[in-house]
Amino acid sequence: MYVYTMATVxxxxxxxxxxxxxxTCENTAKxxxxxxxxRLCDRCKDIHSKSKGTFDHExxxxxxESLTLSSECPSHVVCKWHPKFRASIGCQNCEVPVCEKCxxxxxxxxxxxxxxxxxxxKKEKLEQRLSAVLSELPKYESELEQVRVRQKIxxxxxxxxxxxxxxxxxxxxxxxxxxxxxxxNSVDLKTKADLNILKNQENDVQNYIQTMQENxxxxxxxxxxxxxxxxxxxxxxxxxxxxxxxxPCSVPGMMKYSDGHLDKVLVQTITxxxxxxxxxxxxxxxxxxxxxxxxELGKGVVLSLASCLEAETFWVFLSDxxxxxxxxxxxxxxxxxxxxxxxxxxxxxxxxNENLVLFRKDYSxxxxxxxxxxxxxxxxxxxxxxxxxxxxxxxxxxxLVNATEKHFxxxxxxxxxxxxxxxxxxxxxxxxxxxxxxxxxxxINENLNGDICxxxxxxxxxxxxxxxxxxxxGKEASxxxxxxxxxxxxxxxxxxxxxDENNNGIHVLDxxxxxxxxxxxPGESLATPISLCVDSQSNLCIxxxxxxxxxxxxLD
Numbered sequence: 197m198y199v200y201t202m203a204t205v206x207x208x209x210x211x212x213x214x215x216x217x218x219x220t221c222e223n224t225a226k227x228x229x230x231x232x233x234x235r236l237c238d239r240c241k242d243i244h245s246k247s248k249g250t251f252d253h254e255x256x257x258x259x260x261e262s263l264t265l266s267s268e269c270p271s272h273v274v275c276k277w278h279p280k281f282r283a284s285i286g287c288q289n290c291e292v293p294v295c296e297k298c299x300x301x302x303x304x305x306x307x308x309x310x311x312x313x314x315x316x317x318k319k320e321k322l323e324q325r326l327s328a329v330l331s332e333l334p335k336y337e338s339e340l341e342q343v344r345v346r347q348k349i350x351x352x353x354x355x356x357x358x359x360x361x362x363x364x365x366x367x368x369x370x371x372x373x374x375x376x377x378x379x380x381n382s383v384d385l386k387t388k389a390d391l392n393i394l395k396n397q398e399n400d401v402q403n404y405i406q407t408m409q410e411n412x413x414x415x416x417x418x419x420x421x422x423x424x425x426x427x428x429x430x431x432x433x434x435x436x437x438x439x440x441x442x443x444p445c446s447v448p449g450m451m452k453y454s455d456g457h458l459d460k461v462l463v464q465t466i467t468x469x470x471x472x473x474x475x476x477x478x479x480x481x482x483x484x485x486x487x488x489x490x491x492e493l494g495k496g497v498v499l500s501l502a503s504c505l506e507a508e509t510f511w512v513f514l515s516d517x518x519x520x521x522x523x524x525x526x527x528x529x530x531x532x533x534x535x536x537x538x539x540x541x542x543x544x545x546x547x548x549n550e551n552l553v554l555f556r557k558d559y560s561x562x563x564x565x566x567x568x569x570x571x572x573x574x575x576x577x578x579x580x581x582x583x584x585x586x587x588x589x590x591x592x593x594x595x596l597v598n599a600t601e602k603h604f605x606x607x608x609x610x611x612x613x614x615x616x617x618x619x620x621x622x623x624x625x626x627x628x629x630x631x632x633x634x635x636x637x638x639x640i641n642e643n644l645n646g647d648i649c650x651x652x653x654x655x656x657x658x659x660x661x662x663x664x665x666x667x668x669x670g671k672e673a674s675x676x677x678x679x680x681x682x683x684x685x686x687x688x689x690x691x692x693x694x695x696d697e698n699n700n701g702i703h704v705l706d707x708x709x710x711x712x713x714x715x716x717x718p719g720e721s722l723a724t725p726i727s728l729c730v731d732s733q734s735n736l737c738i739x740x741x742x743x744x745x746x747x748x749x750x751l752d
Contacts, residue, residue, distance in 0.1 A: 216258065228258045230271045269315040286314025379453070386451055477689060477734075478752050479704065479712060487718045488735060491526050491745040498739025501683070501727040502546045510729075511544055511552055514743060520544055520554055545586050553584060553592065562594070562613075574613040579605075583640040591616070593648060595638050606640070606648060606662075619648070619662035639727075643686040645707055651684040655694055657709060665709070668694075672711035675699045683727035687751070688734055695725035695738065702728065702738065717746050 218225040218237040225235035229244060231253035236244055244250050254271055272284035275295035283293035288307040293314065299306075309317075414426040491508060496516030503510055509524045522530040532554070544554045553562060562574040562581060576596055583595035592609045608616040639651040646660040655668040670679025677698035684694050690707035693715075702715040702725055717723045717738065723746060727739035736748040 226258055227255050230254045230256060233270075269312050272311060284311050285309070286311055288314075291318065383451060390451075479689070479691065480750050480752050482713060482716070484752075485715055485718055486749040487720070487746060488749050489747040491523065491747070492743065493521075493523060493526075493745065494743040496743050497741045498727050498743060498745060500544050501729050501737060501739040501745065502544055502552075503729045503731040503737050504546065505732050507731070507733065508747070510737070510745060511546065512739065512745075513544060516743075520552070545584050545592070553586070562592075574609060576607075583638040585640045585642060587642050588644075588646070593640055593642060595640050595650075606650075606658075619658065637682055639682065639684045641684050641686055643692065643707055644688070644690040647707065649684050649686060649692050651681040651694055653681070655681055655684065655692070655705075657692065668692075668703075668705060668709055668711075670696070670703065673703055673714055675714075679703075682725070683729075683739065685728040685730055685736075687730050687736075689751070693728055693730075693736065695728050697724055697726060697741070700724050702736070715748065715750055717748065720746070 216225045216235055217223070218240050219234045220240045220243075221237060223237035223239065225237055227236040227238070227241045228234070229236060229250070232250065234240075234244065235258060236255065241255055244253065245255060272282040273293055275281045275283040275293070275298065278295050278297045281295035281297050283295045283298070285294060286292070286309045287294045287298070287303045288309045290303065290306065291314065293311060294303050294308070299308070411430075414430070415423065417423040417426065489508060491510075493512060494514055494516060496514035498512055499515055500513040501510060502512075504522075506524065508526070509522070511520060511522050513520050518533065520532040521528055544552060546552060562576075562584070574594075576594075579596045579598055581594055582597050585593050587593060587608070590611065592611070594607045594609060596605045596607055597603065604621060606619040608619075610616065637652070641649045643649055643657075647665060648658040648660065650656045650658070657665045657668070659665055670681070673679075675696070675698075679696060680698040681703075682695040682697050684692065686692055686707075691712065692705040692707065692709075694703045694705075696703055696714070699714070700716070700721060700723060704712040704715060706712060715736070717725075723738075723744070724741035725738045725746075726741055729737050731737055731747070734751050736750050738746045738748065740746060
């Protein structure tokens with residue numbers, strides 16, 4: 197009785213302060229069914245307890261605590277595995293609600309706990325996990341935001357890349373179209389020049405024929421006095437040069453086009469070139485080589501040499517002068533101060549309209565001589581420029597080095613200073629050694645077929661796209677001294693000509709690297725060749741160690 201009285205008092209103390217209606221009538225609810233969560237008045241409680249479907253439900257006094265507990269934890273659930281049975285206890289081993297049929301089956305022998313304890317245990321476990329998840333949630337929300345931003349960027353990048361592709365191919369098509377028109381214009385210009393040559397030849401032959409016909413007419417003149425007068429007073433009639441021996445005309449070769457291609461490293465148009473065919477031109481044998489002219493410049497070594505269109509006109513760089521100089525028939529016409537030590541390589545070249553391209557000062561800048569002033573159009577700092585040559589397409593190949601890291605590269609640039617692409621030894625695997633050392637002299641030239649020819653202690657020849665074609669080390673030639681290549685140039689037949697400083701000769705290779713011969717300067721076996729170029733008449737011009745330029749006729 198004592199316990200019951202205390203329980204009743206405690207129950208009354210925790211009864212609901214605010215009246216609640218019964219779920220089945222309008223009366224005030226005083227009881228709560230923990231099984232179905234119905235709030236009941238006294239009358240409804242009696243009915244609920246006597247009904248067939250709810251007689252076994254647990255009904256308690258309606259308090260705040262009971263109502264809260266009931267809302268959180270039901271007294272039972274429908275069994276997951278046996279839907280016709282109620283799961284009203286918990287399996288402690290498996291931590292799941294079970295029914296009486298489960299206890300007879302797979303949960304037989306397992307420890308069981310009250311349903312509410314199982315619920316509370318799993319709830320606390322989930323709350324602990326939830327707490328950990330909530331601490332990580334900001335990271336995932338931030339990641340989600342980044343993913344959404346990335347989606348936006350990727351979508352925008354799609355349009356950007358498409359626009360870049362369209363712009364690139366528009367530029368590429370424009371470049372190809374410009375190349376096509378330049379080549380077509382080149383054909384017209386070469387045709388016009390060839391026709392002018394042929395027209396002059398036509399006039400020469402026509403004048404010769406006319407002169408012969410006039411002489412024949414005078415000799416056969418029916419007027420005796422006029423015939424006698426012509427015979428007696430025409431000096432050329434008895435001259436040994438009359439009639440002169442007719443020399444066959446030098447007919448320009450038919451034009452040809454060498455195919456272009458796309459560079460595989462970076463899609464750059466190598467558009468090919470138009471040139472005059474040389475079917476009737478051949479290399480003279482050694483005994484037939486002629487020394488046409490010797491041009492004396494000074495006492496220094498002719499380190500670099502570029503031939504102009506006019507005969508015997510050159511831009512040179514000599515070792516004893518700190519300047520680039522232009523000579524015409526042996527006379528100094530123009531001088532450009534270099535402001536630095538002498539260069540052992542090839543610091544000058546000529547491009548279209550005979551504009552002089554040169555590098556000077558700190559060896560990182562290139563200038564173009566256009567009018568009286570030089571225009572700076574390229575600065576490759578911190579690299580240094582060691583050699584330079586024009587291409588057949590009026591662009592430039594430039595040898596670049598980083599002396600500290602022993603790095604060497606060839607850059608192809610247009611005449612406004614834009615780099616088309618770079619080639620390194622690693623690209624074509626054509627050299628594993630250090631390319632640039634203080635004792636090496638570097639020269640560069642482009643061949644008729646677009647090959648890049650390098651003289652750098654050894655001769656390397658590369659395709660225009662950087663692939664290695666062949667290496668020449670002089671072993672094919674019979675020489676008394678080790679091969680020491682200096683200047684290099686090419687000619688209208690695609691020959692590669694290399695100055696050999698140690699052996700006082702010029703090695704001649706065909707375009708595929710096959711050794712042809714060694715040219716010697718006739719009558720001057722001790723003249724040492726250093727720099728080379730071919731002039732507009734296809735003569736070989738040799739800058740020598742004694743400050744002289746020797747001009748050889750070596751092609752027939």
